[in-house]
Amino acid sequence: MKHGLSRSTLARPTVPASILVAEDDSHDQLLMVMAAQDCNVDVEFSFVENGEELMDELRSRVSTGTMPHMVVLDMRMPRMDGHEVLDALQDEPTIRPGLIGVFSSSYRQQDIDLSLEKGAMWHRVKPSKYEELVDFVADIAAQCNPGSDLD
Numbered sequence: 001m002k003h004g005l006s007r008s009t010l011a012r013p014t015v016p017a018s019i020l021v022a023e024d025d026s027h028d029q030l031l032m033v034m035a036a037q038d039c040n041v042d043v044e045f046s047f048v049e050n051g052e053e054l055m056d057e058l059r060s061r062v063s064t065g066t067m068p069h070m071v072v073l074d075m076r077m078p079r080m081d082g083h084e085v086l087d088a089l090q091d092e093p094t095i096r097p098g099l100i101g102v103f104s105s106s107y108r109q110q111d112i113d114l115s116l117e118k119g120a121m122w123h124r125v126k127p128s129k130y131e132e133l134v135d136f137v138a139d140i141a142a143q144c145n146p147g148s149d150l151d
Helices: 026-038 051-064 082-091 109-117 130-144
Strands: 017-022 043-048 070-073 099-104 122-125
Touching: 017 051, 017 130, 026 043, 026 130, 043 051, 043 130, 051 070, 051 082, 070 082, 070 130, 082 099, 082 109, 099 109, 099 130, 109 122
Parallel strands: 017 043, 017 070, 070 099, 099 122
Antiparallel strands: none
């Protein structure tokens, strides 16, 4: 305790959750941004359209010290799919972000199991209802929790 204030009374900094999303469908990209606005979370989305672009973006961010709090992968993308990205991240651990999740239309158990086996923290099936997408975006923003640790 400093100056009579406990850690619990100090204002926490508000830092937007930085989420890098590999998603080739521009409609899904727009819906994610809208969902973040509708659930009133402070999220800064960056989008790439395939796994190769994601790997290039992560390499660039490592060199500039601006790694995202989380990476969200679509499973089926052109040029390099989500499973190939997960394999590449295992081969190149210096660019591996701390939080990686898969957000896919695949509900096949073998795809889910393979995502988790290859290092994803979770595999969520894309919802058919917008309200479920809002809940998903609120959940991933809470997982990032970027301003929660005070030193």
